[in-house]
Amino acid sequence: MNAPSLTIASEKNSYPVFIQGGLRHECFSYIREALQKSVSSYMIMIDENVADLYLADLLASFPENIQPTVTKIASGEGSKSIEKFSQLLTEALEVPLDRQSVIIAVGGGVTGDLAGYVAASYMRGIRFIQMPTTLLAHDSSVGGKTGINHPLGKNLIGAFHAPSAVLYDSDMLRTLPETEWRSGFAEVVKHGFIKDTAFLEWLEKKVMSFSDIPSDILNEMLRRSIAVKAEIVQEDEKENGVRAFLNYGHTLGHALESELGYGKLTHGEAVAIGMAFAHKLSERVFHTTLPTKTHEIYMTKLGYQLSIPEGISAASLLQRMKLDKKAEHNRIRFVLLEEMGKPVLLPVEEQVVLDLLVSEGVNA
Numbered sequence: 001m002n003a004p005s006l007t008i009a010s011e012k013n014s015y016p017v018f019i020q021g022g023l024r025h026e027c028f029s030y031i032r033e034a035l036q037k038s039v040s041s042y043m044i045m046i047d048e049n050v051a052d053l054y055l056a057d058l059l060a061s062f063p064e065n066i067q068p069t070v071t072k073i074a075s076g077e078g079s080k081s082i083e084k085f086s087q088l089l090t091e092a093l094e095v096p097l098d099r100q101s102v103i104i105a106v107g108g109g110v111t112g113d114l115a116g117y118v119a120a121s122y123m124r125g126i127r128f129i130q131m132p133t134t135l136l137a138h139d140s141s142v143g144g145k146t147g148i149n150h151p152l153g154k155n156l157i158g159a160f161h162a163p164s165a166v167l168y169d170s171d172m173l174r175t176l177p178e179t180e181w182r183s184g185f186a187e188v189v190k191h192g193f194i195k196d197t198a199f200l201e202w203l204e205k206k207v208m209s210f211s212d213i214p215s216d217i218l219n220e221m222l223r224r225s226i227a228v229k230a231e232i233v234q235e236d237e238k239e240n241g242v243r244a245f246l247n248y249g250h251t252l253g254h255a256l257e258s259e260l261g262y263g264k265l266t267h268g269e270a271v272a273i274g275m276a277f278a279h280k281l282s283e284r285v286f287h288t289t290l291p292t293k294t295h296e297i298y299m300t301k302l303g304y305q306l307s308i309p310e311g312i313s314a315a316s317l318l319q320r321m322k323l324d325k326k327a328e329h330n331r332i333r334f335v336l337l338e339e340m341g342k343p344v345l346l347p348v349e350e351q352v353v354l355d356l357l358v359s360e361g362v363n364a
């Protein structure tokens, strides 16, 4: 077993993040090592597509006398629902899991958020392990935000519940379709925008396409991107302050996801549009110029569509944004960039947001 690539150590929680190609073949050893107290049973909650590709490898790493229960989760954002949450709790009760049981979430952000929320709620909280299998899940598997969607808005129901460990087998990313690389890369770039401009420059040199990113570059990218998130989460785990910066691009991004219907845009596609919008809003609010065009050119070359999709009204987007968790006293708050790498969280007048939406081609 290798040493952790990073350790997340906040005031209340400390857990290792292992990033390593091929780790799935030894996942049981890593899990056993990470869990200090005794374990009565394991339940794997796994994305159905990931199960087809990798479940056999995972099961082979468990000893014959410690085989986990397995439940599969339908692929897609639709699974982050109250119905699926309830069904998983029922399945856990039927096994039954007890307070010494451990849930292992294997999949992208949908599986991690959902299974994590089941772990947070089951018998008031049991331990869980994150095994991210998408690029996007470098973000979702770290930091302990778990939850589900509501038809009125994204991630409006959930809990903070830290995993006991994050086990990232970067070889598993090789089977991702290009759309999912693009989706995850939006959060990588976000971490550069908000905190690490040197990382951003490195990305612009090293990642010109998503096909065949060399393993050393991929692992380095995952480590550096998670390091940005880790630094913020360690300082403010429950989002009383700086953690909101991780929400850059999400005020509009989440509004687009729920307004269009979950799954129409991937999370990262929506966040990429939201970040392009937040760049421009920052320029208006601070009367400044950011390298917005340079970033748009880079993102567009990577295949991002940065304009707001047609057929949505500005009024409906404003309504959605008022339900964003960062809103206060019915006022929309945006993460803006004073300059690259320097985010701030600010209320923005509705009229200013509306004007920019309209100038971006959205019908009032």
Ligand SMILES: NC(=O)c1ccc[n+]([C@@H]2O[C@H](COP(=O)([O-])OP(=O)(O)OC[C@H]3O[C@@H](n4cnc5c(N)ncnc54)[C@H](O)[C@@H]3O)[C@@H](O)[C@H]2O)c1
Binding pocket: 047, 048, 049, 050, 053, 075, 076, 077, 080, 107, 108, 109, 110, 111, 113, 133, 134, 135, 136, 137, 139, 140, 141, 142, 143, 144, 145, 146, 155, 172, 173, 174, 175, 176, 177, 180, 183, 184, 187, 266, 267, 268
């Ligand atoms: N908790 C957090 O801090 C946090 C952070 C960012 C995003 N999120 C949430 O994460 C979710 C998005 O996660 P996602 O982008 O990983 O989506 P996802 O979980 O839906 O996975 C995307 C697709 O990739 C497939 N897939 C997964 N792993 C694969 C693999 N190795 N090979 C081939 N196919 C694979 C899945 O079946 C699915 O079709 C959103 O709901 C978002 O809100 C949460």
Ligand SMILES: O=C(O)C(=O)C[C@@H](O)[C@H](O)[C@H](O)COP(=O)(O)O
Binding pocket: 139, 143, 145, 154, 155, 187, 239, 243, 244, 246, 247, 250, 325
């Ligand atoms: O970890 C965080 O904090 C983030 O904001 C990371 C985001 O990329 C992620 O999409 C998160 O789920 C959004 O959080 P929410 O509180 O706006 O639901």
Ligand SMILES: [Zn+2]
Binding pocket: 139, 187, 250, 267, 271
């Ligand atoms: Zn996100």
